[in-house]
Amino acid sequence: MEFFNKVGKAALGSRLRLMTAAITDDASKIYELYGVEFVPKWFPVFYTLAEEREITITEIALEIGHSQPSVSKIMRELIAAGLVEEIEKADDKRKNNIILTPKGVAISQVFKHQLQDIDVAIEEMILQSKHNLWAALEEWEFLLSQKSLLKRVSEQKKxxxxxxxxxxxxxxxxxxxxxxxxxxxISKYFEMEEADYKALDNPEDYILNKGGKILVALYDNEPVGVCALIKMNDSEYDFEMAKMAVSPKAQGKNIGYLLGKEILKTAKEMGAKKVYLESNTILKPAINLYYKLGFEKVFGLSTPYKRCNIQMELIIE
Amino acid sequence: MEFFNKVGKAALGSRLRLMTAAITDDASKIYELYGVEFVPKWFPVFYTLAEEREITITEIALEIGHSQPSVSKIMRELIAAGLVEEIEKADDKRKNNIILTPKGVAISQVFKHQLQDIDVAIEEMILQSKHNLWAALEEWEFLLSQKSLLKRVSEQKKxxxxxxxxxxxxxxxxxxxxxxxxxxxISKYFEMEEADYKALDNPEDYILNKGGKILVALYDNEPVGVCALIKMNDSEYDFEMAKMAVSPKAQGKNIGYLLGKEILKTAKEMGAKKVYLESNTILKPAINLYYKLGFEKVFGLSTPYKRCNIQMELIIE
DNA sequence: TACATTTACATAACTAGTTATATAATTAAT
DNA sequence: ATTAATTATATAACTAGTTATGTAAATGTA
Known part of the structure; x- marks a missing residue:
């Protein structure tokens, strides 16, 4: 399959699907070989039933990693095939109490040999191969349970x-x-205030000429994020980090973090010891970002902004 | 999943199916992440189409390992989604000439990044793991193409x-x-002859007491196969191997081969230099067995059996 | 004790593939 | 120049799973 090599690892899903189909196809022929009238999909359910006598449909589903309706359907097929049967039991009437019929017991005996043969055959393939598929599947199940493929790809994208x-x-x-x-x-979450207009309409006068800084994040040469560092003359803080904004179109590119880091670097270069900021707790991603940048909550400073309900500082080491 | 460990390697199919489902589930979320309205199952078809402009549905199916109807269906979905379109072309009217629409081209641009990100994410998983799933799949595809799982299991059963x-x-x-x-x-393929009745009704007189041997194959202590070694006094051969029979119920257990090997060992112990046999070419599995045991075709000896149309000998080294 | 919630299972409708088969266009063979 | 065989695609019916939802029995709670 040229395709797999051309596409690269992104074809992992397709590759897995084809291998699954190949194995499943052979599986049904293997049952024929052993002379048992048995459909491969029955196997996990039947096997679990043969091993553990008292087990509910829901428990089987959990055990074999199927959905409950899937097990439910298979169970009815097994009953129709005469391999298992429902028995009357006085306890919980929601559960169906199912046991193997003599025919089912006979087939489970044949399976003992069959499973052993398959085991040896696959074991031999493992010995013949450099890369152990069985072990790889086990390992990847673990890796994916730790961090999903989606999360991994998303991190890489960022x-x-x-x-x-x-x-x-x-x-x-x-x-x-x-x-x-x-x-x-601002206008999405709150209302524009007097202090906003001042700073946004005259950044030169209100920020830059007073010894502050503004940084701009460009993506494809378009400005998609901004952040200001404002000099605070009459306060215990040297600078306030403010007016941070990232376009929703450019979200998920780590832009906030990059702007923040760069602003703090600038502050340090300008000799700042402490940086201050104001925000609102309804802006959860922003607050998380501030924590990530190293800011910590402080209390009780005065502020000209109504929307402010949290104040934070970062001490530059 | 306790199940996999309990069942052993025979659960390889189930294990593959679950892994496939997990990967596919994430795949559709990954498309969402990149903001493209795209169904994962479209991918192999769309990708092949984007790479190779002039390609038929049947060729795509072959390339990506799907059935032709599957590609056919997906193609119509892609057309409905406005990602590809049919164009008029004067040549072969059975083929449908399909190209990407501008919308399709735009999406294929997004895919370049997406594929790269997935590639890196999976590459990182490979680095984090001891067993390389990607390499294992490639290797197992090869191993299974050399000898199917069915064949491997069947050999192990035998x-x-x-x-x-x-x-x-x-x-x-x-x-x-x-x-x-x-x-x-004999009565299934031919007719019982005079010489048959003599030997079968009186093995003691006609075989054993004349210096011959009969071996019996037991399975579960039941006789399921027989073979005779008959002394040939007035011939260039020391012995004839004859009356080999294996019960159809016990076929596929290598019994013919085991009987033959043992008969030849006995012949050697009794000092035989050459062993002879007669058969009929319609009994193909038998003829194959004789070749496998080392017999070779010879011509022109007289025989009391009508059904004989092939004669073979083996020189004992 | 009655009502709400949970549990165990069943049913319906969907999905992503398959095989079997039909149909039209092309190519090969007489 | 027909006719037969092959090729390219479409369609229908099936398979092995899924999710969403319904229902009865059991359990928890005011």
Whole structure:
């Protein structure tokens, strides 16, 4: 299958599906070989039933990793085939009490040999191969239970995309973006306040000329994120990190983190000892980001913003 | 999943199916992550189409290892989704000439990144694991193409069962079996002849007392196969191997081979230099067995049996 | 004790594939 | 130039699973 090599690892699913189909096809021929009238899909259910006498349909489903309706259907097929039967029992009437018929017991005897033969045959394949498929499946089941493929891919996506993000200093051409990106989220969650208009309409006067800084994140040369570092003259803090905004279109590219890191680096270069910020706890991803950047909660400072209900600081080491 | 460990390698199929389901589930979420409206099952078809512009449905099916109807269905779904379209072309009217729409081209651009991210994510899993699932699948595809699982299991079955077969010397209690097993196949394919009745009704007089031997194969202590070594006084051969019969119920346990090997060993012990046999070419499995035992075709000896149309000999080294 | 919740199972409708078979277009053979 | 065989695709019916949902029995709780 040329295809697999061309597509690369992303074809893992397809490759697995084909291998599964090949094995399942042979499985039904193997039952024929042993002269038992048996459908491969019955096997996990039948086997579990033969091993553990008292077991409910739901428990079987859990044990073999199928859904309950699947086991339910198979069970009725097994009954129709005369391999198992329901027995009357006075206890819990929701459960169906199922045991093997003599015919079922006979088949389970044949299976003992059959399973042994398959085991040896597969064991031999494992010996003949450099890469142990059985062990690999076991290992990958574990790896995927630790962290799903989705999560792994998503992390990789973020990593790759953040490489394409460029953090650059504010230039007059980004004035509009600086305002729009901020208005976008502020007016979505709260209401624009007097202090917002001042800073967003005149970043030069209110931020830059007072010794502050503004950074812009570019993606494909488009400004998609902004963040300001504002000088706080009459406070115990040197700077306030504020007006951080990332376009919803560019979310999931780690842009907030990259902007924050760069702002803190700038603060350090400018000799800051402590950086302050204000936010609101309904902005959960933002708060998480601040923690990730190293900010910690502080209490009781005055603020001009109504929307502020949490204040944080970071001490630069 | 306790189940897999209890059942052993025979659960390979089930284990593969679950892994496939887990990967496929995540696959559809991954498409969501990249913001493309795309169903995972479309992928192999769409990808092949994006790579090779001029390709028929049947060729795609072959390339990706699906059935033609499966590709046919997916193709119509892709058309309905506006990702590909049929174009008019004057050549072969059975083929449908399909190309990507602009929307399809856009999605195939997104896929370039997506595939790369998945590749890296899976590559990382491979690095984290001791057993390389991707390499194992590739290797097992090859191993199974060389010899199917069915064939491997069938060989193992034969091997195991032949261990339970006991080859023993003729005793009077096997007289009936000696006759019945032979009558069974002779009358099925040919007609019983005078010479048959003589040997089968009086093995003591016609075989044993003349310096011959009869061996019996027992399975579960039941006689299921017989074979005679008859002294040939007035011939260039020392012995004839004859009256070999195996019960149809006990076929596939290598019994013919075991009987033949043991008969030849006996012949050698008795000082034979050449062993002779007669048969008929319609009995293909038997002829194959004789070749396997080392017999070779010879011509032009006289025979009392009408059914004989092939004569063979083996020179004992 | 009555009512809400949970449990055990069944049923229906869907999914992603399959095989078997039909049909139209093309190619090969007489 | 027919006719037969082959090729390319479509369609129908099936398979082995799934999710969503319904129902009766058992359990928990005010």
């Amino acid at each position: 990593k790759r995309e953040s490489k394409d993000v460029e953090i650059t200093a504010y230039k007059p051409q980004y004035k509009q973006a600086f305002k729009e990106l901020n208005v976008e989220w | 091997k195991r069962e032949s261990k339970d077969v006991e080859i023993t010397a003729y005793k009077p209690q096997y007289k009936q079996a000696f006759k019945e097993l032979n009558v069974e196949w």
